[in-house]
Amino acid sequence: MKNTPLPVSDDKHLWVGWDDYHRSIEGLVRVVHESGWKFDQVLCLARGGLRPGDVFSRIFDLPLAILSTSSYRAEAGTVQGALNIAKHVTVTKGSLEGRVLLVDDLADSGVTLSKVQRHLQANFPMVTEVRSAVIWCKACSTFKPDYYLEYLPTNPWIHQPFEEYDSMRPEQVIARLKDGD
Template identity: 30%
Template sequence: MRRIRYDYDTFAGDLHALADSIDGKFDAIVAIARGGMTMAHMLGEYWDIRNVFVVNSIGYEDTKKLETTKVFNVPDLVPFERILIVDDIADSGETLDAVVKRLSARYPDKKFETATLFYKPHKSIVKPDHWLKSIDDEWIDFFWSDDLKRIAEKSR
């Protein structure tokens, strides 16, 4: 599997392009932790949406996919109508699928849309409503996952 380092500058440009491709008229943004957190924060700033929440999920241990995806810490979305769920990548799609199912079951009257930077169409079980780049079998090393580790290693 080819690994690609995804730096901040590329991310910022890509997120801007993704944001411009979406109308942005949401009442709230829900980040899937941890990959969607930086996206949700920046999209909230870009669209001036202060209702930014986090839902937790665990589907991977490092690069190893787990058998089941756990979803927990579901936010209170009662006051909102149109909600964007964001994650960095739809790889297998199981995390995105599990979160959407969990939120839709708890809030059946809400309108949910999904957005990712990356989408693996030949692998993912779900297709995000909005995505920027289609990829195949690459593993993306996002800056938020490895920059702090690299800095710590240099200081030792």
């Protein structure tokens, strides 16, 4: 597969490649670790928080819980719609309890993180504390995460490397693989 150069980022668009994306997740790990806060579980918000949540779970050697949420659905994922929060959290062992680190990719409007915090308080009485961690926090967010790697004062649209798959179908993947052979 060819590595296509990314467009130049500016105040309206932040373009993130795979290497920078992974380094950003690791940078967020550092921020949380250096805070000294000890947590019992990692809860990631699917889909944007899946990759960061997986990395946190592995590095901190803690169970990973997953809560599916969805709001960016219209116009190839570029327009925020109504927020849907799954009723249940997926956990491989036990239940969601104790001190929970809530991980997502970004705080955009703040609606998702705010509503998920309320959802956890209302439905998971064994959770004693929740703190949130995101890679990017936009100035327009009404919710300020406890931890973030980068504050974005101009509220750019963030183009993440996995977004190319939003409009790709199996035939296109197969064709791309053939082109790379």
